[in-house]
Amino acid sequence: MTSKDANIRILVVDDHPMLREGLCGMIAGQPDMTLVAEAETGEQALRAYRTHTPDITLMDVQMPGMNGIDAITAIRAEFPTARIIVLTTYKGDAQALRAIKAGASGYLLKSMLRKELVETIRGVHAGRRRIAADIAAELAEHVADDELTAREREVLSRVAAGNANKEVAAQMGISEETVKTHMKNVLTKLSARDRTHAVVVAMRRGIIDL
Template sequence: MSSADSPIRILVADDHPLLREGLAAMVAGQADMALVAEAENGEQAVQAFREHRPDITLMDVRMPTMGGIDAIAAIRAEFPSARIIVLTTYRGDAQALRAIKAGASGYLLKSMLRKELVETIRGVHAGHRRIDVAIASELAEHRADDELTQRERDVLSQVAAGGANKEIATRLGISEETVKSHVKNVMNKLGASDRTQAVVVALKRGIIDI
């Protein structure tokens, strides 16, 4: 167990300086924690992890250059025992599932940082998995759903950007009939009655970003 003599060593990765400052202040207020490094994108986070080998990494999902989920996968591939807590403003279950599959040990909404961050750090450091209750319930609700394939997500992202089937086919190098087939499959998987509803559901659940 960590003490003031051997604190939990923490790396913070987020592209917003004010949030990093806030996290640093919260960590500084705990006798059993110490901030050892900061990063403002995924590539820096991977490099900082190699250099400092922190006990806990706090990782934002959306960052420039390399996003948080890719950074988690890269760190865990090199350091399988890494303990990483995802910080996000987005509660979509699909994004949470991708983070967990990449190797995240915790998933925390930024709106809950003040209430739950310190205990989440201690819990994950002790070997537990900590996922925000609201996100956990959404994961449970959709656990039996068929996951969209990468190509289906690509097509849906193009639909969200306003692309017609012919334009999407040209951009992705596939036939218009294939695009129609993917759109139909997406609508079935998401329980959507039309393309617009499919986009709305996908954005809410974090399946695609715009």
Template sequence: MIVDDHPLLREGIAAVLEQQPDMLLVAEATDGAQAIERFRETRPDVTLMDLQMPNMHGIDTIAAIRAEFPAARIVVLTTYHGDVQALRAFKAGASGYLLKNLLRRELIDTIQAVHRGARRIPPEIASEIAEHAAADALSAREVEVLRCVAQGNANKRVAVQLGIAEETVKAHMKSILAKLGANDRTHAVTIALRRGIIDVE
């Protein structure tokens, strides 16, 4: 099953799968809710899942499918190289992680490996995860603060939005800069976007 809100991508993958004698595309879905429904109907051996979808994020969809079908084998399709996003996907129950720019080369091998019960993760993402494994993760509140900052808000505005004191926002920002090894607010946002700590709205 392919789950992606871009018809061109779904068509491209379908065309590749059609050429494989041992593979059959049993379902397509354009968002998370539809994916859960289609999964119940067709029980695919392997599901290819985009993360950035309308209505329901891919990670939430993976978690929902795995809660109902613990043996589901799901490969994440994404353009994001972020280690945090990849870790979240694996914690939610993904078995593989495939960058969309590697689809042509890696798609069939990844599907076959995951179908055999193996896990697949691109080397560059594996090294990113290893590199940041010992680093302190941002707290949920720090992520909220950074998200507000990423939207161009000054500390005072962030404080109003989150219902906390401006001094508290400053303390959170100091902690965020230290944890991310960032020079300033803009650098912190750039790092957080690259690593998948926050999403682009």
């Protein structure tokens, strides 16, 4: 049995109490792991990290306020060696790429937690990168795609919220022609047939969320 001091110290971040409870239960059942703190928002995660400096942080992506990717960026800005494993419901390659660029060391679908969480924690703690096979396949499929610019993502998000080009133009303080140009680029980059298809593709890949 490993001593408590030598255990992998873990911070759990998720806004769903039931999932946090499940994660904490899994950690409690491992002789080489110790739960040091829980958080339900990105802001709480940053404060908890400063207080406890855990070995591993399990980070949800979709949270109110500061989301998981912003929290990873903030934590890594202060603690460049932080080892963070993203937990998500979404297979989207764009979201995965943003998390990895922000500094995530692991990326797991929540549907895989029971089978893969414990070994992923041990692997990342040992200095390895762990990305679920489904996610790696999505990343490989889109590796040569042109990324949407921040402006294109914003236009598409507003379109997804049900706004016509004229309304998007007014909201963003740009011309309707510029909105049309951005949408034309979006359709090309996403290989989408029309606006609705572009929204569906972008949401599936984690490029935007509503």
